[in-house]
Amino acid sequence: DAEITQSPRHKITETGRQVTLACHQTWNHNNMFWYRQDLGHGLRLIHYSYGVQDTNKGEVSDGYSVSRSNTEDLPLTLESAASSQTSVYFCASSESPSGRSTDTQYFGPGTRLTVL
Amino acid sequence: QKEVEQNSGPLSVPEGAIASLNCTYSDRGSQSFFWYRQYSGKSPELIMFIYSNGDKEDGRFTAQLNKASQYVSLLIRDSQPSDSATYLCAVSLTGGFKTIFGAGTRLFVKA
Numbered sequence: 001d002a003e004i005t006q007s008p009r010h011k012i013t014e015t016g017r018q019v020t021l022a023c024h025q026t027w028n029h030n031n032m033f034w035y036r037q038d039l040g041h042g043l044r045l046i047h048y049s050y051g052v053q054d055t056n057k058g059e060v061s062d063g064y065s066v067s068r069s070n071t072e073d074l075p076l077t078l079e080s081a082a083s084s085q086t087s088v089y090f091c092a093s094s095e096s097p098s099g100r101s102t103d104t105q106y107f108g109p110g111t112r113l114t115v116l
Numbered sequence: 117q118k119e120v121e122q123n124s125g126p127l128s129v130p131e132g133a134i135a136s137l138n139c140t141y142s143d144r145g146s147q148s149f150f151w152y153r154q155y156s157g158k159s160p161e162l163i164m165f166i167y168s169n170g171d172k173e174d175g176r177f178t179a180q181l182n183k184a185s186q187y188v189s190l191l192i193r194d195s196q197p198s199d200s201a202t203y204l205c206a207v208s209l210t211g212g213f214k215t216i217f218g219a220g221t222r223l224f225v226k227a
Contacts, residue, residue, distance in 0.1 A: 035217075040124070042204060042219035043160070058214070090159055103208075104150070105215065107159035 002027045006108040019078040023091030031094040032074040036087040081115045122218035135192040139205030148208040149188045155201045195225045
């Protein structure tokens, strides 16, 4: 069955370290998204991609980067981790090549990141 | 700033009752509206989407959309304890297809 996976599921790191969170989907979806979820804020978009070599900034992109070298993967990198980046991170994907507004997003299981 | 507002709850209803969850949005040109359910410690999963004014029914769930009032709601009939979760309202914006999520409403169904 097609799925979307994230790794690691839990990560503890120290302030200033570089951290990469992996996201892999076997849906063959064109669109991939990274969100963070914090109490009281819901899901906030960090970065998104509508295809290979395409990446775009979301509303909370500062301190994060992504690259899309193939259809299946969109790794999220925290360049220099800060305590404010402690959160739960969700990766999602959707199908439409044009990012159609009726697209359903399918979410991965999430990564809980703690920055000490 | 495009916004999607939800009452954080918790909304508590007895088993078998109708649960009514509400959401307002600020972008008048929004095109599509989604309700996701998220159990504690789990990822969001889609329940329904709606993009035309009026009601859309799927089993025990009914989504209602009023674009003039910029209001979307979700009704859950015959609520079950298994419906206890956080419900996220999401809105796809015009001219970019990005989706904005509300902070969610916690629903608790008492057995």
